[in-house]
Amino acid sequence: MDSLDDEIPDGDALAVGRRVRALRVERGMTLAELAAAVGRAPSQLSMIENGRREPRLSMLRAIARALGVSADTLVSEEPLDARSALEVALEREMRSPRFRALGLTPFRIPKGMPDEAIAAILRLTGEIDRLRDERQATPEEARRANLELRRLMRAQGNYFPDLERQAAELLAAVGHPGGPLTQRAAGEIAAHLGVTLHYVADLPASTRSVVDLRHGRLYLPHRVSADPRAAMLQALASRVLGHAEPASYAEFLRQRVEQNYLAGALLVPEAHAVAALVEAKRRREISIEDLRDAYAVSYETAAHRFTNLATRHLDIPVHFLKVHESGTITKAYENDDVNFPTDRLGSIEGQLCCRQWTSRAVFDVDDRFNPYFQYTDTGGGTYWCTARVEHSSQGAHSVSVGVRFDDTRWFVGRDTRHRGVSRHADEVCCRRPPEGLAEKWRAGAWPNVATPRTLLATLPTGAFPGVDTTDVYAFLEQHAPT
Incomplete structure (x- = not known):
């Protein structure tokens, strides 16, 4: 009797059925004759041939014997006839x-x-x-997708147990003892998933990495980044999570967040990091810099990872901001009731951050070695933030993590004397110039506007927005093993 888990390896019932039919016809057998040979009704064999039933391995072997071939032939990845x-x-x-x-x-x-x-x-x-x-692929669709995703993250406290579990299982599978993930261990994860790593100089410009699913090859840029583990793990995360080609921008965005989350959970394992953070809270010395240094990750990765764990394990609501040097908010998360500027749809991304907020004030600080701390008084209470400036090909960005005043006692930097007052909900806070300046210069100024390209254009199109698929397919064709 067939066992419940005795199924064909690849599960491609359509292709298997077509091979069965082609071999049967080639041998001059009728459907009834093949059914009799394997002890099944013709209707059951018909469903298998039409791909409407996936045969178990024992049935597949019986069919293979009746056709005079091996079971491997029926599940082969070799192309069918045209x-x-x-x-x-x-x-x-x-x-x-x-x-x-x-x-x-x-x-x-x-x-x-x-x-x-x-x-x-x-x-x-x-x-x-x-x-x-x-x-x-429209800006409004992107804003709506961002808003829905942020609402989900807020409801979850930015903690996703399924992704944490998958990260823990993957680390256990490669025998990771806990603590920081070494580059060698990251390579072992790739090998465990059946993926080989290939560093190339001609990676398509619109990509950070490319996976050849057919041959199990991951292509990464020849020029190694500051942390070569991150791009590798983000690419492998899609394979672990079973992501299919996204059918909408919202699905694309969700997949990208899941990839980044899983990569972060591998780089900063939950059990080890939580123990360290709980101890730091006990000593009242929580520090994003310490988390960054302990796991050899970027400040942004450490900040993201802290928001994953802070509310669930430390009972601390938090907010996170990534702000471009132009003042535009590019990423945001909050579950501490901080009041960020929003558009009419409630989207934060794309809005101008208040110039009095820590995320903007940090750009004016000369000391880039030490973190910048600031208390900011708002209409909804006082918040404390720690921030740093990081550079990328898109320019300088500030990354900040903040908490409500009552939770400041747990953090390094709570004794800062830097203070700001933000009333960004009121236009006079910083978006409207002082009356004296406006009166003096309104008629005497004519700025040449550096219009953001995304203001007038739609978002890049395609299942993977912004990726030149022609370049990607040509690249894979060139590098595929012969």
Whole structure:
């Protein structure tokens, strides 16, 4: 009797069924004859051949014996003949949610249907996907997606137990003893997942890394970054999480957040980091810099990871800001009721940060070696923040983590004398110039506006916004093993 877990390895029922049918026809057997040979009803064999039932391994072996081949032949990754490959591709399209969303009813592909007709249908479905990607990639869609994701993160305290569990299981699988993840251990994670690492000088400019799913190869830039583990783990995270090609910008954004979260959980393992943070809280010496240095990660990674763990394990609500040197907020999170500027949809990203806030004030500080601390009085209470400036190809960004005044007692830097007053909800706070200056210069100034490109343009289109897929496919074709 077949066991419940006795299933074919790859689970590609359509391709397996087509191979069974092709071999049966090649040997001149009827469906009834093959069914009799394996002791099953013809209707059951028909469902297997049509890909509507996935045979268990014992059944697959029986079919293989009756056809005079090995079971490996039936689950081989070798391409089917051209006609079968077309039929399998169309069957998959007809079973996809997007096919039904068009109001189309799946149909049985007749033997007499020309190959050209099947190919035309496949090209049309591909074009529909492309047009859908273009329509959804609008700034408003991006703001809505960001807002929904931030609401989810706030409800969860920015802590996701499933991702923490997967990180712990992966670290255990490679025998990681706890503590900081070494570069060698990161390489062992790649090997455990069946992925080989390849450093290249011609990685497509629109990508940080490229995964060849077909051959299990991860391509990374030849020029090693400050932390080569981060890009590698973010790319591997999608494989661990089973991400499929995103069907919407919201799904793309969610996948990216999950990738970054899992990579952070691998670099800064929960159990080890929580023990250190609990001890630091006991000593009233919590420091993002200490977390950064202990795990050899960037300040931004340490800040993100702290927001993952602070509310769940330390009972400390927090907020996080990443602000470009132009003053534009590029990332934000809060569950401590801080009042950030928002647009009419409630989106924070893209808004100007108050120039009195720590995230802007830090740009005027000459000392870039030590962290900058500041208390800021707001209409909703006083907040304390720690901030640093980091540089990237997009320019300088400040990264800050803050808490309510009552929670400041747990942190290094609570004795700072830097103070600010922010009333960003009121336009006179910093967005409107002082009346005297405005009166003097309003008629005598004509600034040449450096208009952000995203102000007038839609977001980059495609399933992976901003990625030049032509470059990616040409790159993979060039580097694929022969």
